[in-house]
Amino acid sequence: MDEKDDDMEAFDPGIPEEGPSAPPPGWLDSVTGYEDNKEGDQIYPPPPAYVPLPENDKNASVPSVMVPTVSEDVAREALLQFVGKKWAYSSKPARNLVFKDLKPYTVYRYRLETFTESRSSAWEFEPHTGQYIDGPHNGVSPPPWEVQVQYPPKYTDVVQKVRVPHSSFIKTCHKCHGNGKVRCTHCHGRGQTRCTFCHGTGHSRNKRCISCSGRGKKRCTRCHGHGHQICPTCRGHRNLMHFIQLTVTWKNQVFEFIPDRLPEFPVKKFEKVSGNSFFVDENNLVYPIVGFPDQDICDASKTANHEHLNKYSSVSRILQQRQTIELVPLTHAFYSYNGKDYDYFVYGTENKVYTPKYPSACSIL
Template sequence: MEEKDEDIGAFDPSIPEEGSSAPPPGWLDSVSGYEDHLGDCTDQICPPPPDFVPQPENDRNASVPKVMVPQVSEDVAREALLKFVGKKWTYSSKPAQNLVFKDLKPFTVYRYRLETFTESRSSAWECETYTGQFVDGPQYGMIPQPWQVEVQYPPKFTDTVQKVRVPHTSSVKPCYQCRGKGRIRCTHCHGRGRMQCISCHGSGHGRNRRCAGCHGGGRRVCTWCHGSGHRTCRKCNGHKKLLHFIQLTVTWKNQVYEFIPDQQPEFPMKKFEKVSGEAFFIDESLLVYPVDGFPDQEICNASKEATQEHLLKYSASSRILQQRQTIELVPLTHAFYSYNGKDYDYFVYGTENKVYTSKYPTSCSIL
């Protein structure tokens, strides 16, 4: 006798279909200070105007001490080249060992860096399954404004993100996805408990005989809900209620500006990005003054432009907590040598004594 084409689970219209991934408009309470922001601060909460923000004064400048250009000896230059060649399997160390230096020409290369340590805040409603945990609602105190929420500050000039639950914003509401039922209608069988048989495509027959998969009925038990017609709500995990709260995201970021005057056309400036220098000037304050009176006027111009740009750019949407500007002397030496009657050259740069060369005696490869 053929199995009847009937639903296993009785269709229950009271079990809702899965709702949207976000609560419907008006579902959550309006909290002063955490409304949707428009204008220039769409993604971030604009900071309140501080009581006092010092402005760089025109008659003030950061004094910079004089510094000596570092010298690289022939032994150091040779050792740096040997180390470089050792990492290139196509190169022989013999030229580096037997080369004859003709000249070592040091250059004065300054690197200016401005760091602006900022803090920005944004908020969003979040929720979790309610299982009877403590609900920190408005009855337990005044809800602090976004910039009044206490947070644990990280070390200065480090990128950090911290998420904080805003005190006294919690509330319990029925789950908006299942409407407080704890279950949702199975979307695969539409709450019927059965689906079309994939073996016979609903015909009940296969190869001139009754389909063994559905016993001729054309439908099979839904493998997603096991015939019940519904599934546990994934939003509330079947607990029917959600605990809603406002979550504050605090982002600390070290905004960095770097500048090196391009005075050596034969040397790729990008090579300086991965090496360090010797810092001989460090100036740190809430807001730093532009460098003035430095021998390299390009450094002075870069400092003035960078400090003005950072102040205008980051004070509008974040708090400037600290600034630091430094000037480094980045070692750069142009080494000229001969080998087997031919002239070659290479650069030694950075305190790490890295090497850059466009040509080596055993190869003409561009590096």
């Protein structure tokens, strides 16, 4: 018997080839309220309607605040901490410098946080191993925005996946057609593969191949010679439980603004430090700030409120908003060392340091 006949003899026509990776069109039942869902598609239902915030002249109650300052001792210690983390910087100038001036600045940071919830649904499936089936016989599935979920703390980013009640049902596995196993794609169901050492000839260097004992074939390493494998989709259980999975995403959308009025100091440095919060306004929807002494903060508040409402209300539900104003410490320190003038900045409640130049071998930050 030649190789072809031998292969055909090992071939088992009773083992089906793999079916499609996803259920074919028309395979799934229709669930009321989720008719647009197709296997593999993520559907985003529009959020419930919201009541627009009316225009008004509500004034923000902003208390008086003192511009924070730092002493020479604090400024020196901040610089020592900074140069201590820079291997190329010597601490000697920081210890021996002579201060000429410490100039504090009033820096406000405005922040708007919009806590949103969005929902999407998609068909999912899992092997049916005898677990309970919550199907249409238990009632009609609730619409996406009426499915009960456990809400997380406000202003946190959380993703929760929930099985839609009464959306489950059983179907024969579309991958193996209910057989529980599929033909091995590596050996095409024959249980053997061509020997790679002798390329199927049975001989190598005019001697019988020791890898395949001269047969030219070897047992398939994928199916161990069986010609078939357990179905990877149903894991041999033959049936699948299909259900609609709801994905609920809570996200804290954040807008921050600090007026950039000091060219010598990079405003991005403020992103990693904190300030002293002296104004907090929180509600389902907040009003833009008006009447604050810094008009740029008022303009930023108006712009942010408008953008967040337009951007997020159409694709998600706005659960809560919070706007704050912080006073971020910033002091410009001028000093001399060895007859030359230098300067640096101390910023944030953490007393971080930014220096464009320092009297050392490595002078550029």
